[in-house]
Amino acid sequence: MSLLVTGSIAIDSVQTPFGKSEGLLGGSASYFSYAASFFGPVRLVGAVGPDFPAEFLELLKSRDIDTSGLELRPNSKTFRWAGSYKGSMNEAVTTDLQLNVLAETPPAIPPNFRDSDFVFLANTSPTLQLDLLSQLDAPRMVVADTRDHWISETRDDFLALLKKITGLVLNDFEAKILTGLDNMVAAGQAILKLGPRFVVIKKGEHGCLLFADSKICALPAYPTSSVKDPTGAGDCFAGGMMGYLAAGEAVDFSALSKSLGFATVLASFAIEDFSLAGLQGITFEDITTRLEKFRTLSSF
């Protein structure tokens, strides 16, 4: 089944306790599509400026990623983000932000992508997410990501979005902002009542929770001390999840649970190095080997 992602393509500079790295390929759509491409083809929609390094484009093209929806805007500049992490690296502090192309008219979904079956709307304004959704024919599954900012500042649009999507992925802080609830199980169940058929609450190093109907799946994170750069972990998580689902037949609770196993593993590889380096050296066999290891070490 076809899988589409809409989101940002960025040039990042990241500082963590393990070093500083500049001019990196970043952005939610980059991370998502690279992670998802281990499972099958990915259609990418985004925009960059002429400053976007050719090697980054080549890296995406070297995967099963259809970059025909990636607009190159001659008079614009690529989105740039700089951030730093300290201590347990649970949260980035943004040190520089240049929206550039992200402040312009967003790229449209190309006609040949409109029949996409699985769609991931990476974090952006819910107004834009709704607009992107309206350009699609009849997707089988639409999953959206978000940020605390959109929940609190554009709440009405966000609530409208929730009624039109299949699944929502968000972190625990965002779930608390959305529901006002401290207990994440209560929060997940409350979000289901706002529209989506399933909700995934990401808790970083503490794993994730899946809610659908009256069922819950709770997984720890893959336990690792190899954490160099958590940037993009959430997008690789979503890429692993959607990549697995789009490659399979069923989208029932069992498939959703298993997709979170893959999501966890993709995120665990991503954080082992800066930018996409943690995913570049691995094969699909490395992923399934770690999935089995994860299954063993989270069994009792």
Add this chain to the structure above:
Amino acid sequence: MSLLVTGSIAIDSVQTPFGKSEGLLGGSASYFSYAASFFGPVRLVGAVGPDFPAEFLELLKSRDIDTSGLELRPNSKTFRWAGSYKGSMNEAVTTDLQLNVLAETPPAIPPNFRDSDFVFLANTSPTLQLDLLSQLDAPRMVVADTRDHWISETRDDFLALLKKITGLVLNDFEAKILTGLDNMVAAGQAILKLGPRFVVIKKGEHGCLLFADSKICALPAYPTSSVKDPTGAGDCFAGGMMGYLAAGEAVDFSALSKSLGFATVLASFAIEDFSLAGLQGITFEDITTRLEKFRTLSSF
């Protein structure tokens, strides 16, 4: 195999967002022994004053708990603790503390308890924990709990204790204080080098991590929105863990992992109500039923 617990017996007053309850049976040894008694007999060592309500003693005696090591000191008073929880209830704020009997000479381990096979040294000063340990013949497994205070204020004694115990259970904040490490996987592995054969890091609503040799087990918490009072959750967790181990044959990694499943389930029942009320209405079958549910919802 025989199971011994040394720890506090308290009269608690607790306030949570779900209500206030006073004059409750509390203390680490009470919670531990009640939880462990679902699996087999428990030997309890502690001390109380004449103000200790007869009904609390009857409650402990109604279980398979040997209270012959519970000293009643006519001229003393029972330890009293009052605390309140807010928001996600991850941490208690102590509002009143009357050490009373805990400030006196600690109770000795009675001669008929000295042959105990499994021993849980609940949170107290490592000096006292070492002294208690020296009163035992040749325990097969000794597990200690602790608090941040003992790690930072009596570090040398605590490090000496680590060289004499089989296992350490502590929470993530304490693991960070002990090792200086933010990453809990790195912290767990570092603690193993300090002496114990295994380490369990408790993360409250985020589950737990087990470290032994080069192996790791990572479990989520049992996902529940029924949280009324988290007091004693850690001691019920330890009670479930040690109760299961003492009732079984093996103490290998597989048994330790399974003991954490039971530990998680016992803690999940305990937090559903004030004091021991969450455990009082349940049977061993309720525990195994929830264990299987937990196994299912944490599988992928």
